[in-house]
Amino acid sequence: MTEHEQSAVPVLEVRGAVKRFGAVTALAGVDLTVHRQEVVGLLGDNGAGKSTLIKAITGVHQLDEGEILLDGQRVHVTSPTAAREHGIEAVYQDLALFDNLDVATNLYVGHELTKPRGWRGLGWLDRKAMRRDVQERLATMQVHLPDLKGQVGLMSGGQRQAIAVARAVAFARRVLILDEPTAALGVRETRNVLDAIRRLPEEHGISIILISHNMEHVVQVCDNAVVMRQGRVVGTTRPSPETAQDMVAMIVGATEGAGKKGHQQ
Amino acid sequence: MTEHEQSAVPVLEVRGAVKRFGAVTALAGVDLTVHRQEVVGLLGDNGAGKSTLIKAITGVHQLDEGEILLDGQRVHVTSPTAAREHGIEAVYQDLALFDNLDVATNLYVGHELTKPRGWRGLGWLDRKAMRRDVQERLATMQVHLPDLKGQVGLMSGGQRQAIAVARAVAFARRVLILDEPTAALGVRETRNVLDAIRRLPEEHGISIILISHNMEHVVQVCDNAVVMRQGRVVGTTRPSPETAQDMVAMIVGATEGAGKKGHQQ
């Protein structure tokens, strides 16, 4: 539907994803396509399976069935490390921060800047470079942090979320996944994050998956919206002020989906 | 400003609240007044001190300076237990759930229904009564939970928040404090919570403090809005679609407050 859709091989494709937790079926056969530089909104009621889907993409969960393709190539994302190596970064709903560490450290864990660059675990930490960098990144989001050396565990809800978003934005090279990234953010911070979402695909050539319950935000930044209900995709639309009502209807299950798939079950 | 304000002694009054964490001053002298059956919106940027203020009211933090009055009586809220005994309930931003326990248990910890009623710690748990009750409470919010006996730690972000909100709503007798209660909720669940906020003051005679970053919600349900910045109250308004822009301006600090206090610092 969007201009990108026909243009090329999708950056990310999920086919027939099934994930069960004991007796709960969180994903019951989900298909998802994300094109280059596209911003896809992932919508759905609480418990629809949105977070589970993105955790499967980032290797946190392993799918029971189904497959994941990156640039048309089938990949086995067996761990978050593998996903990162494929250039996928995510802000998780539970933020996944290190409460005992300070802001700069939190941003760089797993991506540390070291003095002999390639050395991974044995490299000397270049704390100065990291601290310099952090200032910049946080400045673009205009978050006020009382103290960059303060423990993240003691920060306010919005400050914490801002740190998590800054971290993911900094390192994504192919796909950036944002699971309700503005839920705890203030008015201005939210605006900055939305701006970044609009800007990043062009600037860095990445694609974005945005999970949000806020129709306004989806309309503002998404090229395409996928609606899930009870582990299934029940519709896709091109978000616009006019389709907002449709999307809400799909989410709450009041009507058939407007997209390619009908309302099931 | 509201019709209640002149009518009687305020239910809750905070005067000159100061709270410092080491070198960070989270509250720098805050006054807050909540009247009977009033819904007060508490607004402010990330890190403005909103959560700190409500934690001081519920006894989680102790104020360094200032005082708290309930129905005009000065009280020492030295612990959350004391706050609960005064009829104050809260949904905290970090939810404060028990990840290892199931939904029903989570709702009733600290308020258990026991067979000899008065027995507190030694009473026999009336699990049947609690389970029956839970169904009802969750039904009013229309949350889908796959399994009431499932561990809360494994539930989705929105499901968790719904449980926390249901818990607070159930037990508040005087003041209900909601710290961003709809941040993770879906469209329908959000609507239900907002409905409840509108309904509760009348039905149960309680007052509500709502912290939110969503102007729309504030306009919909609040009788009065208090805006904080950097630990200070920078303004109060009566929220309406017309004043929404003012409120945003106050939050981000672009203008002087429209209320009784001017923009400081």
Next chain:
Amino acid sequence: GDSGDPGDGGSSGGASDGQQTVAVVLKTLSSPFWLQVAGGVEDGGEAEGVNVTLAGATAETQVQEQIDKVRAAITQQVDALVVAPTQAEQLEPILQQAVDAGIPVLLVDTDIEGWEGKETFVGTDNYQAGVTAGEYILEQADSGQIAVIRGVPGNPSTDSRIDGALDTLEGSDIEVVADLSANSDRAEGRAVMADILLANPDVSIVFAANDDMALGAIEAIKAAGLDLEDILVVGVDGTSDAVDSMLAGELDASVAQNSYDMGRRSVELAVELLNGGTIEDRVDTGVTVVTTDTAEEYGAQLEEQAAAEDVSSD
């Protein structure tokens, strides 16, 4: 097994090939002293042509473990039990159960005073060893300052060694300046001695409740730059390490309880009893003071008696 079936299930115990079985439950098998006893037990069993099973707790203080091992022997309905009680009276109830189940019980090393159920006691008591040490010290010096080093607090065997020595020294001109515990551990023996030397630079006699601690103390004395000639160091047990140290002119003496004999005699007596003989109700295996003069000879004897590589007899 002769009589008294304690369980309904069990066949006649460990006697797999019709041989009689003597179960020997020592305090532990993880110290040189008890390995020496074990060596005697094995040789005794071989000489007499009986099965011996050897067991011991993981440490001398693990009373409960030893009780469990005795209980296992009762379940197996062995023909006779030889036990070195980790705590005297504390073992009495379970040993009485053995007797009630028709298993004769012989005690070795540690006696249970006043218990009628035992067939005999083989050994010398630890108190006597302490007395002997005290007498030896009095022979060597009539005055001076002594430091005593105890084992694990509350362990009756090491405590009574110290008590025996202190009672003997009472009234002499030897003054007790330090009385500390090193948990029967060599490294702790060193540490405690180092501290003692600092607080009491004039210490001239050291008595440790076992050789391990005595050897640790010697390391401390050497490290403090003192001359071992000036300090009389006495241990208990007569372990091969102690012998080597005496040969090197470091340790002065060790009171040996003839551990090998204890083990061997107890098995021999058990067999005699099983064959219908009558035995004395107390067999004193005596103590020997091994000194630098007698160390060589005693060492050779030890070598000869040492337990086989694998102490288990199955």
Next chain:
Amino acid sequence: MTAVADREDAPPGGPASGKPGRQSRGLHAALTVVRLGPVLLLLIIMAVMAALNPLFLSPFNLGNVGLEASVVAILALGQLLVIVTAGIDLSVGSVIAMSSILGALWIRELDLVSGWLVIPSMILAGGLAGAVNGTLFVKGRLPHPFLPTLAMLMVARGVALIVSDGQPITGMPESIKLFGSGRIGHVPYAVILVAALAVIVYVLLRRITWGQWIYAIGGNREAARRVGVPVDRVLISVYVFSGMCAGTAAIVVSGQTNSAYPTAGNLMELSAIAAVIIGGASFFGGRGTVIGTLVGALILGVIQNGLNLMNVQSSWQYVALGAAVVIAVELDVVRARLETRLRVVRTEETEARA
């Protein structure tokens, strides 16, 4: 999670889609068996022991196992409560010694013939030590009970040595000896005591509010505080209870040896903690069951008894016991994974049929 990785290649629709009925019943049965949890584990270990030694299954020996496991089981039941709150009580072994010595002093000083005064006083002495533990930890605002209970480990041992003068005190009243070695048929009194205590702990933990609070504190201590649970009082009471269990264990130990001695209970705290953890409780708090704990204590007891029956030397016993503990918990990990897997398969099947 890795168990399902190999299934990623399966075609959508899943392998189970075609086969209903028979497999389902088999699945159901398998799931029931696997869900037995630690009990299943215990049965496996007992089967191995029985195969290795015919004496093992004799009723008399099973009584022995019960008797030998009883002290650890009693301590573990108290420790369970502590561990569910994300704590640890290192003092219980020493508290056995202190309680039994204090009880025995009563006997000696007052010439008591009946145990019915001594028994409560032992339990009380244990509870007192627990109260000190709990108070130091909670009121002293210490971050973790490791240090205060380690201190009590030392102090209680010291007190036992000092008041007894390092000497054992022999002679216990009949009622106490009963718990040490008496049996009704093949069942030792000590086992009955454990059963009774287990029922009490079960009720406390699962049926009344106090137990609910214990799980809540273990799950999220700060949240418990916020919802009005009297966290401090509950924590102290948990340590008191653990101390009282140590006092109860002192009764059995004194009965078995007809005496009190100051080195009693040495290192028992490690066995008790191991039993609780083998039984599936989490060191991070909030998880743990009475049944699991009993089974954990029995697993340790069975292994020890089996090794004794086979007359394994103590040096080899160390190795064997260590290996057995690892195998036991490893089996439980496998079992738990199998259970999840079976549940998923069953869900798949139900859906396929629907």
Next chain:
Amino acid sequence: MTAVADREDAPPGGPASGKPGRQSRGLHAALTVVRLGPVLLLLIIMAVMAALNPLFLSPFNLGNVGLEASVVAILALGQLLVIVTAGIDLSVGSVIAMSSILGALWIRELDLVSGWLVIPSMILAGGLAGAVNGTLFVKGRLPHPFLPTLAMLMVARGVALIVSDGQPITGMPESIKLFGSGRIGHVPYAVILVAALAVIVYVLLRRITWGQWIYAIGGNREAARRVGVPVDRVLISVYVFSGMCAGTAAIVVSGQTNSAYPTAGNLMELSAIAAVIIGGASFFGGRGTVIGTLVGALILGVIQNGLNLMNVQSSWQYVALGAAVVIAVELDVVRARLETRLRVVRTEETEARA
């Protein structure tokens, strides 16, 4: 938090509002002192010991203290890494025995005179035991390292007993004896070894990425996994390092006693863990410092040494050591609270002046 409750009655504006200058400088000094943290504590305890016994402060005795604390300090430095990851390593005491026995066997079998082959082999043996611990824990998907390291506690002791046949092996090469009792001036070689190890651990923990990962894993293991930290490998390496520290401790123990014996290191794990915790590390992971750990080990060493110098009987030593541990951590709690308080007051003052 309770410390400020009494200030609720203070008039708005606060008591500090009026007084700048002098008080401020006093405040600043007080804050600096209080921030010394565990070091302050150590100084207090040393002052008490010196007051009780004049010998305590003699340089030679301070060397003794260092020597006696060195084994625990070495173990504690390894344990620190483990505890920062929210783990525990119970095996280190037994691993000392196993490593030293294995090293000594080299000497006996190959008639080695030089220690420079024995020393690496002891460290290696320790590392091997640690590798087994780590692998069982991580690859076995066990929820907590308590059980695998408890199993290793037993197995390593068993192995030490089996290969040594229960006999001590006397006679160590000079290089090893040096670490046991050699001194440069008043400073024992063992203390220099500890200092070197401390620097290494400091660099590993604070200066390179691996250490960053250790803190990250301790803070939030799942988050560490999600951001791409090779959690499994890091965890295993931590246990290997702890094992190697135990092997290093074995060198000092062997040197001190000029021998290897199978009961060496008994219960040392408890002292090592206590040292780390006294030094301010958290059992729940993510917190802990090298300095704190060293100070924790020294506190234990100083107390023990002081009690020995005063010839306190062993039963009373238990009581005194237990009490001292509690007082030490309690003092630290008070100190930490005082620090927060002083910071708040200083902020108040700065604001008042602004």
